[in-house]
Amino acid sequence: MEFLVRTENQLPEDTPDDVRKRLRAGERERAQQLRDAGILKRLWRVPGRNATVGLYEAADATELHDALTSLPMWKWMDVSVEALATHPQERAPS
Amino acid sequence: MEFLVRTENQLPEDTPDDVRKRLRAGERERAQQLRDAGILKRLWRVPGRNATVGLYEAADATELHDALTSLPMWKWMDVSVEALATHPQERAPS
Amino acid sequence: MEFLVRTENQLPEDTPDDVRKRLRAGERERAQQLRDAGILKRLWRVPGRNATVGLYEAADATELHDALTSLPMWKWMDVSVEALATHPQERAPS
Amino acid sequence: MEFLVRTENQLPEDTPDDVRKRLRAGERERAQQLRDAGILKRLWRVPGRNATVGLYEAADATELHDALTSLPMWKWMDVSVEALATHPQERAPS
Amino acid sequence: MEFLVRTENQLPEDTPDDVRKRLRAGERERAQQLRDAGILKRLWRVPGRNATVGLYEAADATELHDALTSLPMWKWMDVSVEALATHPQERAPS
Amino acid sequence: MEFLVRTENQLPEDTPDDVRKRLRAGERERAQQLRDAGILKRLWRVPGRNATVGLYEAADATELHDALTSLPMWKWMDVSVEALATHPQERAPS
Amino acid sequence: MEFLVRTENQLPEDTPDDVRKRLRAGERERAQQLRDAGILKRLWRVPGRNATVGLYEAADATELHDALTSLPMWKWMDVSVEALATHPQERAPS
Amino acid sequence: MEFLVRTENQLPEDTPDDVRKRLRAGERERAQQLRDAGILKRLWRVPGRNATVGLYEAADATELHDALTSLPMWKWMDVSVEALATHPQERAPS
Amino acid sequence: MEFLVRTENQLPEDTPDDVRKRLRAGERERAQQLRDAGILKRLWRVPGRNATVGLYEAADATELHDALTSLPMWKWMDVSVEALATHPQERAPS
Amino acid sequence: MEFLVRTENQLPEDTPDDVRKRLRAGERERAQQLRDAGILKRLWRVPGRNATVGLYEAADATELHDALTSLPMWKWMDVSVEALATHPQERAPS
Known part of the structure; x- marks a missing residue:
């Protein structure tokens, strides 16, 4: 399953x-x-x-969360997640 | 995977x-x-x-979309979906 | 009575x-x-x-408030509460 | 339990x-x-x-919902509800 | 005249x-x-x-402002004020 | 007491x-x-x-409401009202 | 150049x-x-x-606009466009 | 004086x-x-x-308003205006 | 030309x-x-x-900007400006 | 390709x-x-x-990003970018 993920990096300006x-x-x-x-x-x-x-792409939101929080910058990132569904135009023919 | 789903029913007032x-x-x-x-x-x-x-609860956002659009009122509903991850307090012990 | 409660944890990054x-x-x-x-x-x-x-689930918003503020992290949490009513599909038959 | 309730009346202008x-x-x-x-x-x-x-004031959000939807204008009203907790200054001494 | 007043207390967490x-x-x-x-x-x-x-309840917005700013916490409060009019259902019969 | 009042005129385009x-x-x-x-x-x-x-300028929000609703266009206007307090720079010396 | 494009289809419900x-x-x-x-x-x-x-992907916003307005549903779509820059991690080595 | 003006054309889809x-x-x-x-x-x-x-560019907001309302589409346009000041980098040397 | 100007004073609480x-x-x-x-x-x-x-009232937005930034508190003020046009009811007869 | 770029300068007040x-x-x-x-x-x-x-004006959003981040103040600026398309009235005749 695919997700659109936005991040804003808020690391303080005075970080060495x-x-x-x-x-x-x-x-x-x-x-x-x-x-x-x-x-x-x-x-x-x-x-x-x-x-x-x-x-x-992740199995579910929990696996995605684990991936995002594994990023070293995560603590300073404002993150928002949007779940995406497959569009009929891209579904595999059954 | 679990989802929180909000719906607003916008069926016109003058529906018979x-x-x-x-x-x-x-x-x-x-x-x-x-x-x-x-x-x-x-x-x-x-x-x-x-x-x-x-x-x-659905396998992914595509299965959820299919479930929601199968509701007869769907055409008149404003729907928003939020993906939920499992909280550590509720994760099964491994 | 049930409530949906959102929390954002705003504990400062530099907390020991x-x-x-x-x-x-x-x-x-x-x-x-x-x-x-x-x-x-x-x-x-x-x-x-x-x-x-x-x-x-709480008797009312006051009992809910007492429960939320009893959490040790509460001081650093941005909390919003939404009251939920029972949906007719889930009302017990009378 | 007390609630603050806002309503906007959206009855069409051309109502006889x-x-x-x-x-x-x-x-x-x-x-x-x-x-x-x-x-x-x-x-x-x-x-x-x-x-x-x-x-x-109602026992819970369900009783409040029943009261609001019993108003003849309800169908044309945009309603939002906010749950209120008792403030410590107004709690009865125990 | 009545007013609805919302306050958010923003006293810093590290206040002694x-x-x-x-x-x-x-x-x-x-x-x-x-x-x-x-x-x-x-x-x-x-x-x-x-x-x-x-x-x-205050004579006007100026008297209300004076009352609100007389509160010792006012400096740390984010305040918003909404003027309320008497509803016809509550107007005294003339 | 003074008020700042915004209006948006929403009279339908096809009004004769x-x-x-x-x-x-x-x-x-x-x-x-x-x-x-x-x-x-x-x-x-x-x-x-x-x-x-x-x-x-009106005695209170109720008198203001009566003034605004006396305007023939009121039914088609989206109106919002903001109460204003006297600024210290403009208060009469006592 | 790549663009993220959101569309909401607002074709009236009563379309034959x-x-x-x-x-x-x-x-x-x-x-x-x-x-x-x-x-x-x-x-x-x-x-x-x-x-x-x-x-x-389009040469610029004008080519993108022409592509979007060439869709038969465009007249009924609420469209918003976001320009995307290449991320350093995906830039071709020079 | 310069102004930034946004317009959204809301002419009904079924206009002949x-x-x-x-x-x-x-x-x-x-x-x-x-x-x-x-x-x-x-x-x-x-x-x-x-x-x-x-x-x-107009002498003031009134002249701008007259210009905008002189457009035949104006009745169907949602317009918002932002006043712009000259940036020091573009001010003529005195 | 007239302008409506809003300011929020954000001088830190701990200013001597x-x-x-x-x-x-x-x-x-x-x-x-x-x-x-x-x-x-x-x-x-x-x-x-x-x-x-x-x-x-100022000749244009540039003169207004100069006036506002001449206020000693300006550095700590969040300011927003709205250009106002003369209403037909207040236009001088020509 | 042209872009409209907004910046808010957030350099701390206490910068020497x-x-x-x-x-x-x-x-x-x-x-x-x-x-x-x-x-x-x-x-x-x-x-x-x-x-x-x-x-x-830049070839694409990546070139624009490089230009904006080359500004010494960039680290303290909150920037938002809007892609602009050529209006038919300004397209060169082909």
Whole structure:
């Protein structure tokens, strides 16, 4: 099942550069793992903002929650999730 | 997976009584079938409104969409769906 | 009477781990007491967020307020309450 | 238990005067019955609008819903309900 | 003239207990004075929140403002005021 | 006591020209009476809209409501009222 | 450049079945053409609603507008468009 | 003085084609006159919508209102206006 | 040209009394200058809040911006501006 | 392709004057470079606020994002972007 996930990164401006750098590296690494696992399918930047729109696939909302909270930046992210249903135009013929 | 579903019934006020009656009977019958199938688990009335809050369980958002659109009143309902994750306090011990 | 209760946990990010741990343990213990008392009936995680949706049963809004404010995390929670009426489909036959 | 109830009257402008008159008379009569029963305690006009704020008392949200839907104008009213808890300053000394 | 007044108490969580205690005592004392003066007529707790709904009576918005700002907690309260008109059902017969 | 009053005129587009003309004439006449009575003090056009912002003075919200509903266009107007308090800079010296 | 596009279908309920059928067939055909042209990349159903979320790719907002207005249902659709930027994680290495 | 003006065209779907055509032609002609007069400076299409964003210049909000209401489509347009101030970067050196 | 201006004062609660006093005195003095210059025409207190509604007159939005930012409290004020057009009822006869 | 870009500057009030000055100088310099490159076409001040509305032109949302984040103040700016399509009245004749 697919989900549309929005995140706003609210890491304080005065976070030391090395902390920020380490968080970003960890974020990128964990995101790649979620991509490899087929959970994170696409990720976009919201123009002008430290924010993203992502397309995720997970068995259910609980598995999605576990994936999102595994991101090192999660504690500082405002996240909203929207469940998506398959559109008839994309349903496999039965 | 569980979902919280809100509906607002917007059937026009001038709907003839027999049409309304038939729709309500069909609605109640279909709702009972969804209960028997374990899809509709709880249904509440929003006090003062022709509206409901429901707790549904479905494999995914597509199965939920099919269940909701199978309700005879669906065409006149404004529906919003919220995906729910299992809370740690209710997760089965592994 | 049943209520739908939403909470957003706003405990500051820089809360020391031991304080956070103690609060969580107290929260879980108090929640279990509210479950045993039949006040807290279901609890869900809002996916992606440190937030919950809960189904409570209480004599009235005052008893519910007392239950919610008895939670150790309450001071840091943004809470909103919605009163629910029994749906005709679930009313006991008279 | 007390509730704050807001209503917006959306009866169409082109409702014939006699229908409107009959509805208003019925509304006033039913409201008086709810006052006599101790369910409707206060009613205010929202200035400039065909809208009201009311203070109701009922055993629970279901009894309140039954009271509100018994008003002849209910079908044309947009209603929202807010549950109120007793404030400590007004709790009876135990 | 009556007013509906909502308050959200935003006193910081880390306010020392003795300060909080003194503020609460002062708040309760001043509220009692406003009740005695017939300005504060009813006060409810918004369930789950450190917030109130109040029914006030004052000559006009200026007298109401003076009453609200005389509360010791006012500096930390987010307040919104709604003017209420007398409903025809409650107007004295002329 | 002064009030800020917003109105949106929602007279249907297909209102016959003579009806519209008669309503406008009546509106202007009644507005002039309210000006003469000192109730309507200023009126502005919201640029680009069939809407107004007005400054009214009335004994209380009930007198204001009576003034607003005496306008021939009232039935088609969406009205919102905001109570204003005297600013210390404009209070008469005592 | 990619865009996230939301649509709410507001075709009146009383649209004759044959008109609706013809519109749906035309919609599906045109959507397939937009897929073949690489403009419509993914389409989801918003669960419970006659609404979609779509992922489009177009040279700019003008080309996207032309694609959307070429859909036979467009006249009855409430559409909102969000521009998406490439996320650093998905930028091609230079 | 410059203004940002948003319009949403709400001409009913069932408007006869010849009426719509005549309105559009008149709209385009009047818009050209406003361009020639230096009042309408830029006009954009909101992608996916029958809506525009426009940049206008007028002596004040009253002159702008007169310009907007002179458009043949105005009666069916939902319009909102935002006053713009000159940015220091664009102020003429004094 | 007239403008309706709303301000919310967000000076931190822990501002020392002498700083606050000095700012208020400066604010009152500058406001009086703007009144003398015919720019600030009326000022109201929003009841219950540290907020104002003001009626300003300025050549354009740039002059208004300069007036508002000349207030000593401006840095701590959340300000919103609404352009007002002359209502036909108040237009001078030509 | 053109974009409408809104920014709210949220630089903390207690930023030292020299830091603020340096940021402003850098902002102005970078803005001039974006103007020279044809990316920043117009910039307005939102009256009464430390906020701007800007008209940008960029190949796509990614190039726009890079331009916006190159501004020294970007870290403290709340930015929102709206994609604009060419209006038929301004399309070049083909």
